[in-house]
Amino acid sequence: MIYPDSKGFYGEFGGAFIPEMLLPNIERLKSCYNEILSSDGYKQKLSSLLNDYAGRPTPLYEASNLSSFYNTNVWLKREDLNHTGSHKINNTIGQILLAKELGRTRIIAETGAGQHGVATATVAALMNMECVVYMGEVDIERQAPNVARMKMLGAEVRPAVSGSRTLKDATNEALRDWINNPTDTFYIIGSVVGPHPYPDIVTRLQSVIGIEIEEHFRLKTGKDYPDYVLSCVGGGSNAAGSFFPFINNDNVTLLGAEAAGLGEKSGKTAASMACGDKGVIHGSFTYLMQNDDGQITEPYSLSAGLDYPGVGPLHSFLKVSNRAQYIPVSDKEALDAALQLTRLEGIVPALESAHALALLNKREFLHGENVVITVSGRGDKDMQTYMREFNL
Amino acid sequence: MRLTNIFNNKSDLLSVYFTAGFPELNSTISVLEALENAGVDFVEVGMPFSDPVADGPTIQGSSTHALNNGISLKLLFEQLEEAKKRVSFPLILMGYFNPILKFGVERFVERCVECDIQGVILPDMPYEIYDEKYRHIFEKRGVFPIFLITPQTTDERIKLLDENSSLFLYMVSSSSVTGKSSGNNMQQLAYFKRVAEMKLKSPVMTGFGISDNKSFKRVCGYTNGAIIGSAYVSAIKNSVDIESDTLSFVKRIRG
Numbered sequence: 001m002i003y004p005d006s007k008g009f010y011g012e013f014g015g016a017f018i019p020e021m022l023l024p025n026i027e028r029l030k031s032c033y034n035e036i037l038s039s040d041g042y043k044q045k046l047s048s049l050l051n052d053y054a055g056r057p058t059p060l061y062e063a064s065n066l067s068s069f070y071n072t073n074v075w076l077k078r079e080d081l082n083h084t085g086s087h088k089i090n091n092t093i094g095q096i097l098l099a100k101e102l103g104r105t106r107i108i109a110e111t112g113a114g115q116h117g118v119a120t121a122t123v124a125a126l127m128n129m130e131c132v133v134y135m136g137e138v139d140i141e142r143q144a145p146n147v148a149r150m151k152m153l154g155a156e157v158r159p160a161v162s163g164s165r166t167l168k169d170a171t172n173e174a175l176r177d178w179i180n181n182p183t184d185t186f187y188i189i190g191s192v193v194g195p196h197p198y199p200d201i202v203t204r205l206q207s208v209i210g211i212e213i214e215e216h217f218r219l220k221t222g223k224d225y226p227d228y229v230l231s232c233v234g235g236g237s238n239a240a241g242s243f244f245p246f247i248n249n250d251n252v253t254l255l256g257a258e259a260a261g262l263g264e265k266s267g268k269t270a271a272s273m274a275c276g277d278k279g280v281i282h283g284s285f286t287y288l289m290q291n292d293d294g295q296i297t298e299p300y301s302l303s304a305g306l307d308y309p310g311v312g313p314l315h316s317f318l319k320v321s322n323r324a325q326y327i328p329v330s331d332k333e334a335l336d337a338a339l340q341l342t343r344l345e346g347i348v349p350a351l352e353s354a355h356a357l358a359l360l361n362k363r364e365f366l367h368g369e370n371v372v373i374t375v376s377g378r379g380d381k382d383m384q385t386y387m388r389e390f391n392l
Numbered sequence: 393m394r395l396t397n398i399f400n401n402k403s404d405l406l407s408v409y410f411t412a413g414f415p416e417l418n419s420t421i422s423v424l425e426a427l428e429n430a431g432v433d434f435v436e437v438g439m440p441f442s443d444p445v446a447d448g449p450t451i452q453g454s455s456t457h458a459l460n461n462g463i464s465l466k467l468l469f470e471q472l473e474e475a476k477k478r479v480s481f482p483l484i485l486m487g488y489f490n491p492i493l494k495f496g497v498e499r500f501v502e503r504c505v506e507c508d509i510q511g512v513i514l515p516d517m518p519y520e521i522y523d524e525k526y527r528h529i530f531e532k533r534g535v536f537p538i539f540l541i542t543p544q545t546t547d548e549r550i551k552l553l554d555e556n557s558s559l560f561l562y563m564v565s566s567s568s569v570t571g572k573s574s575g576n577n578m579q580q581l582a583y584f585k586r587v588a589e590m591k592l593k594s595p596v597m598t599g600f601g602i603s604d605n606k607s608f609k610r611v612c613g614y615t616n617g618a619i620i621g622s623a624y625v626s627a628i629k630n631s632v633d634i635e636s637d638t639l640s641f642v643k644r645i646r647g
């Protein structure tokens with residue numbers, strides 16, 4: 001387990017680099033989130049919704065065909081089986097309950113591929129709250145089915161038309177909305193990014209993934225922990241949640257897959273830790289992609305969910321302290337891994353999750369070792385890409 | 393002229409924000425000359441950033457445009473060195489923190505000194521982070537941050553920011569990003585009065601949503617003056633004669 005210091009720093013990373021206009025909202029959240037998150041009433045509501053509404057716990061599946069192929073024991077944490085199709089719902093349920101505790105009536109969110117937007121629109125519908133989702137104009141064109149889903153759920157999808165008109169700009173627009181609506185609105189951030197206390201809130205809400213891994217692994221093997229935990233990292237929420245209970249146990253090797261896009265040296269990449277350097281993005285000091293003048297550059301990955309120019313400050317900290325290793329995985333390697341999982345296990349993974357699966361080819365795993373891979377989401381939303389890439 | 397002299401000697405101050413490198417890469421100096429000739433009291437030079445979260449569409453647009461023109465911090469400081477020979481009113485810089493971090497905070501402060509920049513407005517560097525990590529670098533060289541206060545800022549925090557200000561406090565007129573018209577409502581009036589009655593040691597300039605003579609006059613009744621950004625950026629966006637457009641803009645504001 002790992003928590004930031006009282007100012008929101010993991011080592012040198014994190015903090016709250018925010019305009020004064022956001023300060024009262026952030027301060028309010030900071031002063032009460034710990035208490036709310038650990039209160040019995042909140043925990044009860046959360047676990048009841050996670051179980052009966054989202055479908056938790058998700059299985060820890062021993063993938064025997066994949067295991068035979070790699071001559072090691074591969075376990076899949078099936079976050080793809082959650083309601084709305086990914087781990088994103090763990091966080092949106094938790095945050096909307098927090099919003100209700102704070103007496104907020106209006107929900108805003110940012111989304112890239114639309115997964116977090118759908119998960120937010122879903123819980124807003126459930127709680128009967130007004131919901132506005134900001135989405136880059138370019139992404140709206142690329143992700144029409146998810147836009148329709150959000151609308152069907154009753155959310156308003158507002159295009160972000162500034163800058164590069166993608167996820168980072170949608171995040172800017174959501175922050176601006178929050179500045180303009182400081183009293184009634186709650187911002188549900190989709191990943192372990194943004195100003196303190198968001199990285200900590202989202203990490204803790206996603207830690208249910210890792211806690212279940214630990215528990216199910218013990219039940220199924222009689223062993224206390226696996227040898228490896230593997231996850232994909234865009235902002236890094238499913239990785240933060242998967243790693244969380246194992247961070248203090250050095251016997252567990254933590255591997256994160258960053259999206260290398262067309263390759264680390266191609267200039268068309270979203271691997272913020274491998275290719276970027278330190279700076280401030282969306283209120284947090286962390287690794288990010290920028291040019292020589294400190295302007296944030298547009299990342300590239302075939303996978304829209306990993307297409308973010310920064311990374312959660314927790315991951316920057318785990319990287320520099322050598323507690324976790326982050327490995328760039330290209331579009332091509334992820335596509336190969338997606339097809340392989342589909343053919344060997346009959347599971348079509350999200351393209352994001354396929355990056356984590358591709359790590360099986362990037363490291364030598366020994367016979368008898370136990371490797372847990374978080375399948376963060378299902379591949380339905382990526383079918384157009386798969387159809388194009390695999391000539392289906 | 394130093395900023396503090398201006399505050400001591402004049403009221404109803406008019407400060408204008410513009411984006412460096414906009415509308416043309418080399419407009420920076422001509423815009424500054426036009427503003428001085430038009431009688432503006434001091435200027436905020438905007439350092440463009442790719443992701444300006446506290447700004448509305450007008451300043452976002454001018455920032456993107458200026459970056460596409462090729463503006464950078466390095467180039468901006470070269471322009472400001474030249475400007476120093478041509479204009480004499482005080483200049484402050486306004487912009488986001490990441491380009492400064494990349495440039496190097498010490499080097500940034502050093503260049504400010506060389507260009508006669510007396511203050512900086514860094515909206516995404518809150519007081520606490522400034523105080524803990526960067527204060528010594530700025531104070532040692534006599535460059536000072538200007539902090540923002542908003543309708544949501546508590547009296548206690550306003551006092552803290554006031555005590556730690558060396559130039560002035562920037563009063564954000566309403567809860568919004570830049571360029572939204574600020575409503576003439578009772579809530580805003582109560583906020584203006586609340587701040588006025590605190591008898592702060594620092595001068596106060598009001599900004600965000602000031603766009604015409606009426607809104608200018610209104611805030612001058614409560615504070616030392618007003619800062620106008622988006623309205624001016626719009627006024628010179630498609631200008632073919634910046635000098636005369638600036639003159640008429642300032643006349644219109646002052647009334």
